[in-house]
Amino acid sequence: MNWLVRRHELNVERGGVLMGIVNVTPDSFSDGGRFYALEEALGHAEELERQGAVILDIGGESTRPGAAEVSADEEVARVLPVVRELRKRSEAVISVDTRHAAVAAAVLEAGADVINDISGLSDPGMAELCAQARCGVVVMHMQGRPETMQDAPAYGDVLEEVSRYFEERYDFLLEKGLLPEQVCWDPGIGFGKTLDHNLTLLSNMDQLHVAGRPVLLGLSRKRMLGAILGGTDAGREPLSTAVMTVWGHLHGAQIHRVHDVEESARALRLIQAAEPFVR
Template identity: 50%
Template structure:
């Protein structure tokens, strides 16, 4: 999947190397996210957590102001901005880290990019009216993700004939749409959307084929951190089981050439990437 053109992700003001998997640290500034909801809603806590993740090896910080867990309700533009904008501003004042914001809202996209965000991580693949145009105008990087349905209902009855082929086709289509709108290819990564309208079997098929899901030569962002797919797989729903699954998947993803690994456990994930990279070295 990786080629020279796929070894870099460019934002408007800075870039991040994807020559080996870049670790993306998750920062949820929401009261209701599935793993760490409420822990980082205060600005000082969010900033401190960001700086800790950078020190642990994060190359990207991904800030989210709207929970997208199964069953989650949408939030207003005003609420989302109140949550994420101060964090983007504070982090940008303290660090040159590559900042991503997890949003589908064009108004939020415009505001956070003006405040210094480098990338928009959109679970809806920039399909909302105005979202793609806002990213192009900001010259930001973007992650376009596949999701079947909406967060409130996506896990009700997900169905595919060939999940890998269908997800790949959607991602190909979104990459073409982004390029047609004026986005340079080096600004785009793709996400298969593990757990977003997928059963355990669908998730396993996508994980098995994750190295082949890069659309139009663009790198894959993998986000499986602490997800319930591991609780179902191991038939044991505890944080330890979810973390073990996440770290095993990070090791596998590194071997498969994934570009970005989105995670909550930054130090441990960076260690898995390091181990896999060393084992891949010749001689």
């Protein structure tokens, strides 16, 4: 299973591919403001790459529950300098977390390889832009919008509904000219889901490979971890993310979007060393 990400063709068949998070926002749910300045963001990105991140995901808009939308101009001002400079310094796959076509156009021109879109490429012109650029796309499922998504999420069968959404988006993307190899799915842990919904998806990632495409898991420091452990701080510990990252890996996720790369990299290395000996 390969994922076409513009300049690269990543082999994700074995899984365990890490995407390190670089937030350049003042209000992200876990590290807002820490890496807002350019040099801090670049230094953090380089450290994540050293720790084992194959992909670096740059985000200029917080999508935490209740977050207000940021204008495309403001988002470009935040992420474009980071992408430009990082492209000069690094051979890592550069992803940008955006739902705005205008932002995608700017960062793709600057050398980004992946558009990671929580809205599933719904902004007018986004799909056509990604088709032309031959960049990788991460298509996420979300019920509602960030402002309201956690008000009262409800599903008949969350696994079936997320799968159906991916099927519909896949047909749409191919109609717009994307290649199957460009597509990666994200079930949207914490985006319009209860704890039970999240755990159902997490434990059945192998059923979400619509059209044979890879699945990205993003649960790093999510509120669901704190809900399980009985405290927000416990949910933000690197160990919490590492344990559930391994669980997702064992149940079908290929790519893992995390804040704390080193801990998750070690956990995955251990489990992958043992996997060939399963009888």
